[in-house]
Amino acid sequence: MQSKYSKLAKGMIGAAIGTALFGGAAQAKDVTIALEGGYAPWNMTLPGGKLGGFEPELAANLCARAQLKCNLVAQDWDGMIPGLQAGKFDVLMDAISITPEREKIIAFSKPYASTPATFAVTDTKILPKAGPTAAALKLDTDAKSNAPAVQALRTALKGKTIGIQSGTVYTRFINENFKDVASIRVYKTSPERDLDLSNGRIDASFDDVTYYAANADKKEAVPTVAAGPKIGGPIWGPGEGLAFRKQDADLKAKFDAAITAAIADGTVKKLSEKWFKTDVTP
Numbered sequence: 001m002q003s004k005y006s007k008l009a010k011g012m013i014g015a016a017i018g019t020a021l022f023g024g025a026a027q028a029k030d031v032t033i034a035l036e037g038g039y040a041p042w043n044m045t046l047p048g049g050k051l052g053g054f055e056p057e058l059a060a061n062l063c064a065r066a067q068l069k070c071n072l073v074a075q076d077w078d079g080m081i082p083g084l085q086a087g088k089f090d091v092l093m094d095a096i097s098i099t100p101e102r103e104k105i106i107a108f109s110k111p112y113a114s115t116p117a118t119f120a121v122t123d124t125k126i127l128p129k130a131g132p133t134a135a136a137l138k139l140d141t142d143a144k145s146n147a148p149a150v151q152a153l154r155t156a157l158k159g160k161t162i163g164i165q166s167g168t169v170y171t172r173f174i175n176e177n178f179k180d181v182a183s184i185r186v187y188k189t190s191p192e193r194d195l196d197l198s199n200g201r202i203d204a205s206f207d208d209v210t211y212y213a214a215n216a217d218k219k220e221a222v223p224t225v226a227a228g229p230k231i232g233g234p235i236w237g238p239g240e241g242l243a244f245r246k247q248d249a250d251l252k253a254k255f256d257a258a259i260t261a262a263i264a265d266g267t268v269k270k271l272s273e274k275w276f277k278t279d280v281t282p
Contacts (some may be wrong), residue, residue, distance in 0.1 A: 030069050031251070032089040033059055037074035038189055041214035041275040042095040045074060054275035055093050058112065061267055065258040078167055078188070081106060086246060091255070092243035095208065097169045099237045107246045109255045111239030112268060114231030114282035117170055119153075119162075119226045120205045120212050122197060127156055127204065127227035138233035143176045146235070150177050153228060157182045160203035163193040169236055170206050198222050210276040239282040 035055055037045040043053040051072045061069035075090055081093050084106065098108045107175040116136050121127050139146045154177065164174045174184055185202055187193035190211065196202045200222070206250055212226040243261075244252045262268050272280040 014157055019170070019197045030071065030072050031063070031091060032073055032075045033091040033093050034075040034079050034080055034083060034089040035059075035092075036080075036094045038191065039077075039095060039211070041210065043093075054113075055095070057275075058241050058262065059093055059269065061262055061271075062255060062258040065261055066254040068254065074186075077165075081243070084243065090244070090248065090251060095240050096243055097237050098239060098241045099169060102243070105246075107244045107248070107252055109233040109242040109244070109252055110259050111282040112259050112262070113272065113280040114239030115208050115210050115236075115276075115280050117173075117207060118209050118212065118226050118230050119228045120207070121203065121227045122195065122200070122222045122224050123203070124225065124227060126160060128151075129227050130230065136230040136232040139235040140229055141234050147176070153160065154178060154181050157204060161185055163187060163196055163202040163205040165190050165193060165207070170208075173231075173235065174206055186255055194224065197224055201282075210272075210278065210280060213277055214275065 016177075022179055035041065035043040035051060037043055037051050039112065041053050043051055043055045046052045051074065056072060059070060075083055075089070077094065080094060080096075081102075083089060084092055092106075096102070097111070098107075098111060102108070118130060119127055137148060137149055142261065158181045162174055162178055163185045164171050164187070166186045166188060178184065185193075187196070190207060193202070193205050194215070195203050204227075206223075209230055211222075215224075216226075219276070242252075243254055259268075268281045269279050272278065
């Protein structure tokens with residue numbers, strides 16, 4: 001997932017997430033967690049304004065384990081890190097990939113998910129539909145060393161228009177590897193990009209495989225399909241994690257312990273299979 005940055009939060013979802021399950025009389029601390037509320041199935045805004053999806057359900061579990069009283073806030077992707085640093089919220093949870101660049105300004109929990117990415121098209125003559133058992137293309141962090149592996153994709157997408165959401169680790173990958181052979185169109189949100197793909201205004205999009213898997217049954221005038229190889233490896237970092245201000249080491253430690261427990265007892269596996277139809281346990 002997939003970094004995102006300051007506008008006012010769209011709305012506070014006063015979801016005080018249970019603390020009585022773990023800790024009896026222990027005093028809970030109020031913690032505000034920001035999610036985009038528009039990156040299904042990681043997180044989404046349900047009718048009535050409540051947040052749902054993989055991350056809100058996992059957040060409820062983690063907060064209960066850590067004896068924290070958590071409120072979920074919907075916040076635009078591009079306002080998240082400034083909002084965190086300004087004290088508008090305490091934690092970011094929005095499929096944020098852990099990268100060295102981001103670790104310079106914010107702290108991350110241990111990863112709670114790890115997922116590859118892929119392209120999507122409406123015309124499989126551009127890129128063939130990916131087979132379910134096809135091996136993932138493992139890429140390193142260095143663009144030059146990855147060049148031979150992505151050459152076939154560069155050839156297939158030469159002269160095409162690729163849509164990508166702004167401010168993500170995928171944006172950099174697409175720019176570094178395809179900007180000289182294809183047109184790159186940047187979108188504020190993934191749904192806006194998807195609409196242009198379905199309507200033929202772009203030729204391909206690039207995003208997390210879980211995002212496409214969750215939207216595979218979505219009714220569209222022109223259906224889109226995941227295509228080309230799944231791309232994973234060190235290029236995306238160790239996975240997706242919660243983000244904190246660097247000074248909040250105690251809060252990070254509580255969530256690290258909760259994530260460790262949720263992975264160990266199969267909670268992450270259960271929730272990822274529910275929402276993604278695949279296990280994204282790191």
